[in-house]
Amino acid sequence: xxxxxxxxxxxxxxxxxxxxxxxxxxxxxxxxxxxxxxxxxxxxxxxxxxxxxxxxxxxxxxxxxxxxxxxxxxxxxxxxxxxxxxxxxxxxxxxxxxxxxxxxxxxxxxxxxxxxxxxxxxxxxxxxxxxxxxxxxxxxxxxxxxxxxxxxxxxxxxxxxxxxxxxxxxxxxxxxxxxxxxxx
Amino acid sequence: xxxxxxxxxxxxxxxxxxxxxxxxxxxxxxxxxxxxxxxxxxxxxxxxxxxxxxxxxxxxxxxxxxxxxxxxxxxxxxxxxxxxxxxxxxxxxxxxxxxxxxxxxxxxxxxxxxxxxxxxxxxxxxxxxxxxxxxxxxxxxxxxxxxxxxxxxxxxxxxxxxxxxxxxxxxxxxxxxxxxxxxxxxxxxxxxxxxxxxxxxxxxxxxxxxxxxxxxxxxxxxxxxxxxxxxxxxxxxxxxxxxxxxxxxxxxxxxxxxxxxxxxxxxxxxxxxxxxxxxxxxxxxxxxxxxxxxxxxxxxxxxxxxxxxxxxxxxxxxxxxxxxxxxxxxxxxxxxxxxxxxxxxxxxxxxxxxxxxxxxxxxxxxxxxxxxxxxxxxxxxxxxxxxxxxxxxxxxxxxxxxxxxxxxxxxxxxxxxxxxxxxxxxxxxxxxxxxxxxxxxxxxxxxxxxxxxxxxxxxxxxxxxxxxxxxxxxxxxxxxxxxxxxxxxxxxxxxxxxxxxxxxxxxxxxxxxxxxxxxxxxxxxxxxxxxxxxxxxxxxxxxxxxxxxxxxxxxxxxxxxxxxxxxxxxxxxxxxxxxxxxxxxxxxxxxxxxxxxxxxxxxxxxxxxxxxxxxxxxxxxxxxxxxxxxxxxxxxxxxxxxxxxxxxxxxxxxxxxxxxxxxxxxxxxxxxxxxxxxxxxxxxxxxxxxxxxxxxxxxxxxxxxxxxxxxxxxxxxxxxxxxxxxxxxxxxxxxxxxxxxxxxxxxxxxxxxxxxxxxxxxxxxxxxxx
Ligand code: FES
Ligand code: FES
Numbered sequence: 001x002x003x004x005x006x007x008x009x010x011x012x013x014x015x016x017x018x019x020x021x022x023x024x025x026x027x028x029x030x031x032x033x034x035x036x037x038x039x040x041x042x043x044x045x046x047x048x049x050x051x052x053x054x055x056x057x058x059x060x061x062x063x064x065x066x067x068x069x070x071x072x073x074x075x076x077x078x079x080x081x082x083x084x085x086x087x088x089x090x091x092x093x094x095x096x097x098x099x100x101x102x103x104x105x106x107x108x109x110x111x112x113x114x115x116x117x118x119x120x121x122x123x124x125x126x127x128x129x130x131x132x133x134x135x136x137x138x139x140x141x142x143x144x145x146x147x148x149x150x151x152x153x154x155x156x157x158x159x160x161x162x163x164x165x166x167x168x169x170x171x172x173x174x175x176x177x178x179x180x181x182x183x184x
Numbered sequence: 185x186x187x188x189x190x191x192x193x194x195x196x197x198x199x200x201x202x203x204x205x206x207x208x209x210x211x212x213x214x215x216x217x218x219x220x221x222x223x224x225x226x227x228x229x230x231x232x233x234x235x236x237x238x239x240x241x242x243x244x245x246x247x248x249x250x251x252x253x254x255x256x257x258x259x260x261x262x263x264x265x266x267x268x269x270x271x272x273x274x275x276x277x278x279x280x281x282x283x284x285x286x287x288x289x290x291x292x293x294x295x296x297x298x299x300x301x302x303x304x305x306x307x308x309x310x311x312x313x314x315x316x317x318x319x320x321x322x323x324x325x326x327x328x329x330x331x332x333x334x335x336x337x338x339x340x341x342x343x344x345x346x347x348x349x350x351x352x353x354x355x356x357x358x359x360x361x362x363x364x365x366x367x368x369x370x371x372x373x374x375x376x377x378x379x380x381x382x383x384x385x386x387x388x389x390x391x392x393x394x395x396x397x398x399x400x401x402x403x404x405x406x407x408x409x410x411x412x413x414x415x416x417x418x419x420x421x422x423x424x425x426x427x428x429x430x431x432x433x434x435x436x437x438x439x440x441x442x443x444x445x446x447x448x449x450x451x452x453x454x455x456x457x458x459x460x461x462x463x464x465x466x467x468x469x470x471x472x473x474x475x476x477x478x479x480x481x482x483x484x485x486x487x488x489x490x491x492x493x494x495x496x497x498x499x500x501x502x503x504x505x506x507x508x509x510x511x512x513x514x515x516x517x518x519x520x521x522x523x524x525x526x527x528x529x530x531x532x533x534x535x536x537x538x539x540x541x542x543x544x545x546x547x548x549x550x551x552x553x554x555x556x557x558x559x560x561x562x563x564x565x566x567x568x569x570x571x572x573x574x575x576x577x578x579x580x581x582x583x584x585x586x587x588x589x590x591x592x593x594x595x596x597x598x599x600x601x602x603x604x605x606x607x608x609x610x611x612x613x614x615x616x617x618x619x620x621x622x623x624x625x626x627x628x629x630x631x632x633x634x635x636x637x638x639x640x641x642x643x644x645x646x647x648x649x650x651x652x653x654x655x656x657x658x659x660x661x662x663x664x665x666x667x668x669x670x671x672x673x674x675x676x677x678x679x680x681x682x683x684x685x686x687x688x689x690x691x692x693x694x695x696x697x698x699x700x701x702x703x704x705x706x707x708x709x710x711x712x713x714x715x716x717x718x719x720x721x722x723x724x725x726x727x728x729x730x731x732x733x734x735x736x737x738x739x740x741x742x743x744x745x746x747x748x749x750x751x752x753x754x755x756x757x758x759x760x761x762x763x764x765x766x767x768x769x770x771x772x773x774x775x776x777x778x779x780x781x782x783x784x785x786x787x788x789x790x791x792x793x794x795x796x797x798x799x800x801x802x803x804x805x806x807x808x809x810x811x812x813x814x815x816x817x818x819x820x821x822x823x824x825x826x827x828x829x830x831x832x833x834x835x836x837x838x839x840x841x842x843x844x845x846x847x848x849x850x851x852x853x854x855x856x857x858x859x860x861x862x863x864x865x866x867x868x869x870x871x872x873x874x875x876x877x878x879x880x881x882x883x884x885x886x887x888x889x890x891x892x893x894x895x896x897x898x899x900x901x902x903x904x905x906x907x908x909x910x911x912x913x914x915x916x917x918x919x920x921x922x923x924x925x926x927x928x929x930x931x932x933x934x935x936x937x938x939x940x941x942x943x944x945x946x947x948x949x950x951x952x953x954x
Contacts, residue, residue, distance in 0.1 A: 039464075043482040051442060051480035056434035057427020059621075060481075061564055062653050066895045069564065097427035117425040121417060124861055127869055129424030130431060130564040130621030155904035161895060163564045163622050165872025167906040169865070183908050 027089055029053055030099030038086065045081040045089050046070045049096060057097035057133045061161065068160035071134045072096045078141040097133035106140050109147035111177050116140055123173040127164035135160050139174060148178045220338055222394050228262030230342065230390040234335045258287065258335055260343075264362075264373040264387035267299045281418040282858045283332050289404045289411040290336030291343075293374055294362035298419055329858075338398045343376050345396035346389040353378040359386075415861040420619075432590030432618040435570040435648060443639045443649040444484035445632075447473040447659050448495045450888030451506045452744055459492030467491055468642045470635055477643045481650060498888055505744030506888040508558070508665070515667045515741055518688035519553065524737040527687075527709045528718040531733070536684060539735045543673030543682035550672045550768055554761040555949045557882040559663035559750055562898060565590060565621020566656040569636035572646040584612040585637065590620035592628040600630040604637050625749035629661050657898065658890035661748025662883055664690045666713065668761035678773045678780070680727070683734040689713040689757070690743040709738045715754025716820050716929075717762060723755055725762060726791040726820045730784035745885070751873060755819060755929040760878075760950065763817035763933035768946065777816060777937065778804050790853065790916055791818055794827035797851035797914050802829035809833070812846060815937025817930035824854040824926040826867070830934035831907070832942050832954075843942075843954045845875055845907045845935055853914045854923045863923050864911045870927025871909055876901040878932035880951050 022037040027048070034053050049055045049072075061069030063082045070082040073095040095103065103113030116136060119125075126132045135158070142149055142157040149157065154171055162170075172182045225231035234256045257269040268284050284298045344357050356379035364371045377383030404410075423429040448454060454472055461467035465487040466477040474493050478484035504510040529535070543549055569591075574584040585601050585608065594615040601613045620627055636649035651659070666689035673682040691710040693699050699708055711721060718736050719728025728734065750756060770780035778799050785792040795818060799805065808814050811834040819826040831847040848871050857863045880899040884891040892898045932950060939954060940946045947954070 039479065039483065040486070043480070047480055047482040050434075051482075054436060055427070056430075056436070059431075059564075060433065060566070062895050064653075064894055064896065067564075097425075101426060120425045121421045124418060124421060124865065126421055126424040127865060128564065128620060128622050129421075129429055132424050133427055136425060158903040161564070161900050161902060163562060163624075163873070163900060165869035165901070165906075166865075167872065167901075167903045168868050168909050171903065171906070184910075 025086065025090060027053075027086065027094060028092070029055060029094045030096060030102070031093075041087040042085045044083050045072075045086045045094075048086045049081065049094075055096050055098050059130055059133055061131070061134075066161075067131075068134045068138060069131055071137050071160075073137060073141065076144075078138060095137075097136060100136055100140065103140060106143035107145065107147050109143040109178060111140075111143050113140060115177065116143075119173050119177050123169050123176070125166050125169040125173055127166055131160055131162045131164070132166075135162065135166070135170060139170065142174075143178070148180060149174060151183075220335060220398075222338075222342065222398075224391055224394045225259050225261060228391045229265075229387065230258075230260040230339065230394045232258045232260075232335055232339055232342075234258065234331050256283065256332070256335070258339060260339065260386050260390040260393075262387050262391055264385050265299065266293055266297060266374070266386070267301060269301055281416060281420065282862065284419070285411055285416050285858055286329055286332035287336035287339075288361070289409055290333055290402055291340045292359045292361035294364075294371075295411075295416055296364065296419065297362065297371075300419060333402055333404065337402045337404075339393075340403075341398045341401075342393040342396045343386055343389045345398070346393035347376045347378070347382070347384055349392060349396070350382075350384060350389070352376070352382050352384075353380050356380070412858050413856065413860065416859050418859075418862070429619055431565050431621050432568045432570070432588065433565055433621070433648075433650060435588040435618060437570065437572060437646040437648075440570070440646040440648055441477045441479065441643055442481045442484045443468075443475045443477045443636070443643075443647050444481065444488045445470070445473050445475045445635060445649060445651050445655055446488050446491075446493070447655055450495070450498050450503070451658075451746070451885065451890070452498055452502055452888055453495045456494040456496050457492075462487040462490045466643055468639050470638060473635065475635065475639045475649065477639060477645075477647055485652060502744065503887040505742070506885050508884040508886070508891075511665060511741070511743055511745070512555070515555075515665060515688045518739040518741055519667060519669050519686055521688075521739045523706045524686065524739045525705075525707050525709045527714045527736040527738050528720055529735050530719070530728070530731065534733055534735055536686075536735050536737060539682045539684045539733045540671065542733050543671050543684060546673030546675055546681050548674040548772055550670070550674075550765070550772060552671070552761075552765050552768060552948060553667060553669045554764060556666040556668075556757050556760070557884070557950060558665045558745065559756070559877050559881045560657055560660045560883045560892065560898060561622070561624045561626035561748070561750060562657070562660075562895070562900060563620075563622030563624055563626055566651050566653055567626070567632040568648060568650040569633050570646065570648040571636045571640035573640050573644065575644070582608055582641070584608075584614070587613070587615045587633070587637070588618055589615060589633060589636075590618050590623070590627055591615070591633065592620070592623045592625070593630075596628065596630055597633050600633045601637055604634065604641075624751050625753075626661060629748060631659070653895070654890075654893045657883070657892045657894065659746070660883070661746045663750030663753075663756060664692060664713075664743070664745070664747045666757045668717070668757060670761055670765040672765060672769055674769060674773065678769070678775060678783075680731045680769070680784070681733065683731045685717050685734075685736045685761070686739065687714055687717060687736070687757070687761075688739040688741055690741040690745070690747060692747045692749065692753070694740070695747045705740050705742075708740065710740065710754075712749075712754040713740075713757070714738055715756075715758035717758040723758075723820050725758075726788055726818050727762070727766060727781075727784040729787045744888075751870070752925040752928040755821075755925070756874075756877070756932075759817065759819055759929035760932045760936070763930065764936055764946075764948065767815065767933070767937040767940065771940070777941075781816070781818070790825060791820060791827070793916060794818070794825055794851045794853055794914060797912060798827040798829050798849055801851055801910060801912055802831075802847075802849040804829060809846075811835075811942075813938050813942035815934045815939070815941055817933035817937065819926055819928075819930040821926050824852065824923055826850055826852040826926045826930055828871075828927075828930035828934045830931065830938045832935060832938035834942060843939065844905070845879075845938075847908045847910070848875075848931070848934070849910045849912075850927060850930075851912045851914050852923070852926060853916050854926070855917070856915060857913050857923075860913055863913055866923045867911045867927040868909050870925065871931055872901055872906065874928040874931030875905070875907070875935065877928075878935050878950060878952055879954060882951050 026035040059069040061067035074092045100113040221233040259267040362374040373385040468475040476488040570588040572586040576583045640647040671684040716723035719725045770777040829849040833846040
């Protein structure tokens with residue numbers, strides 16, 4: 001599995017002015033350690049993942065924690081990454097969309113990351129696809145706590161914004177995966 | 185499967201030079217030599233260039249409307265790969281796979297192994313294109329249908345010809361699609377084989393095929409397509425579930441820098457002074473905005489916030505033009521303007537005065553005013569563009585520009601670069617269209633592209649420029665605000681004896697140069713602004729025949745807001761006004777809104793059939809569930825039409841009463857559906873966008889300052905707001921229609937009509953706020 005699109009040094013990080021103090025940090029993303037120098041440890045994790053690690057599957061939508069485009073699993077907890085400092089994630093195991101395929105069954109649902117992805121293809125859930133990284137991780141997290149989520153559970157847990165309106169397909173795919181009937 | 189954005193479109197005229205086009209799509213005879221060109225692909229294989237007609241964009245004055253739109257290219261690799269290079273932008277509507285699906289009807293293909301890539305703009309893809317390679321107006325699939333069928337047929341005949349040269353039996357040779365054995369996982373490639381036991385994979389034949397003479401024509405039977413019309417898995421889905429899909433914002437180049445943009449707080453203001461860039465960054469004055477270039481997106485944003493900028497201030501008059509309250513007042517006053525442009529009069533020559541006096545002499549009259557706010561596009565992916573300038577050995581002269589951009593108009597991007605670098609030959613400009621996280625009409629505009637080019641030239645480095653969400657909202661090209669006043673006179677039988685509709689709105693057409701700048705404000709009718717309010721346009725008002733006298737006129741407003749194409753464009757306004765007014769007539773008469781509409785649809789069999797279908801689908805004639813009422817609306821179109829029923833349910837929570845949209849039913853006719861599942865997906869998406877904007881959508885400015893900053897101020901529906909949606913495709917044999925837009929317009933009136941039925945209260949102003 002290719003986890004990272006690229007891991008590369010960033011030219012402007014090399015304190016071109018000499019005035020920036022660089023801090024070396026290590027984060028664990030999808031089971032691999034990434035180490036790099038950052039000028040600013042208050043940078044939200046999202047931008048370290050996207051611009052430095054090169055894991056661009058995690059998306060920017062709002063930057064103020066209202067859309068869930070940027071969610072990942074941090075030590076298993078669904079977490080927004082667009083405001084929280086990278087420094088807070090240094091000891092955590094991070095799973096992004098690039099690592100979903102390797103995820104074991106979510107709780108007692110029996111649904112693995114791979115099964116979730118296959119169901120998304122089979123049900124043709126994505127349209128533009130931009131929100132789907134966050135959507136898939138949110139669904140994985142839901143299935144771990146509610147192996148057979150009710151409509152109300154789904155309404156409550158899936159608060160991601162999808163401007164394309166894939167919600168009906170997301171709901172139906174969850175129901176199918178968990179052996180529940182789909183509303184006609 | 186079609187686009188999600190709006191253009192002032194006409195149904196795509198197929199460009200045939202030697203034979204006249206037949207009205208039925210299936211019967212087109214194309215001159216193959218004029219639009220197909222075969223050659224040997226780099227690395228071996230068959231490359232078939234398919235010249236496509238210009239998209240159906242209305243011409244700007246002085247623009248040549250006759251040139252071809254560019255090329256799609258089918259590449260059958262010697263390695264058995266199949267690649268389709270497509271000209272239309274992929275915004276999630278599945279156009280790429282729909283085009284591949286059409287080819288596969290004639291050329292059997294393993295659909296799971298087709299790669300579709302967007303056409304880069306560059307020398308290869310037709311320098312000299314203008315407003316043509318533009319994805320919009322739902323024109324994508326329907327414009328290319330016949331070209332793709334013939335391309336598939338030609339490629340097949342060339343492969344067979346190559347097989348004959350290799351000793352195959354001409355009488356029994358046939359092409360068969362490849363497949364993967366589900367148990368072993370082994371792949372059998374696409375093959376040409378005969379009954380004598382010979383077989384060659386497409387790849388083995390492809391290079392030789394390139395120099396054969398295609399002779400055969402289509403084998404597919406339009407009445408019994410085997411591939412077209414079936415549910416196909418879009419090949420672009422897989423990369424969208426594992427994070428590998430590359431949207432514009434995901435482009436990464438070696439040595440790339442990141443730029444953030446801040447526009448003037450007031451729309452129309454400019455940079456007055458700009459301080460020094462924070463250490464380690466570059467600051468660029470972009471006239472109406474400033475940009476900062478830094479090591480990563482966050483560093484750019486921080487530095488931008490630290491940068492000292494002063495802005496020019498707007499005069500009082502300028503402020504009024506970009507102030508929602510003032511502009512709303514001006515729209516309302518235009519309702520009584522004595523100067524207007526007549527959009528339609530029936531009988532011809534009827535004046536407003538005549539129709540008004542006819543209305544006034546009727547026993548029942550209605551005088552209704554509907555109002556519409558500005559709307560934002562709110563695509564999930566913010567605007568962004570990556571530009572790499574290359575320099576001649578002198579280090580100063582720009583030798584080439586490479587652009588990666590989520591754009592609906594790659595050839596407009598080339599124009600944008602050329603305007604900034606007139607000395608750079610067009611063939612030194614390459615544009616790669618990335619995936620788009622929503623296009624919706626916003627991504628045809630060029631403002632963010634021009635900024636990215638300027639910033640990259642300033643930085644002399646590859647730069648990815650991005651607008652943060654706040655900028656994306658504040659500097660959108662908005663669906664204009666509008667008011668629509670409808671006066672109706674009904675006789676004792678309920679017949680519409682007089683109908684007068686005045687629409688006041690600014691002109692999107694004028695703002696985009698689709699009319700001469702000197703076109704008179706008193707005679708120019710913006711066809712986008714009137715939309716389906718008239719009976720003679722591409723989206724004809726369905727009840728027009730039933731109206732004895734009618735006049736529709738338009739008063740153009742001058743505004744300072746930037747206006748744009750928003751999904752379904754004018755119909756997002758006209759459909760609400762017309763369908764609400766018809767509903768109000770039915771209620772005034774005490775008639776069932778369905779029966780009343782049927783009575784007005786004499787002679788409009790297409791809409792009538794759709795209305796009957798949706799009534800049946802929604803059990804209109806049976807009682808609605810408790811606390812629930814239904815409302816309906818029709819959305820007419822030239823190529824696609826829809827009929828919709830919404831159910832609104834009262835939800836008591838504590839002492840307050842809320843309302844939810846519990847179900848939506850839609851019967852849609854888009855002619856022949858290439859991939860029915862994607863038609864349903866597009867309608868679902870259109871309905872949900874229509875619902876969000878109907879209930880909550882509103883963009884406001886206070887003296888030039890945007891009042892919407894983020895999704896927290898601009899509500900989009902979420903899972904919990906989503907009704908159960910039932911879509912039924914009804915093919916009545918009309919020409920292939922676009923599908924990205926038709927689902928949007930009827931949602932607002934269907935909900936408002938249901939709300940009125942439930943509560944007795946009529947909402948005439950959008951958003952409904954329920
Ligand atoms: S980008 Fe983090 S919640 Fe929207
Ligand atoms: S699939 Fe486009 S935003 Fe969700």
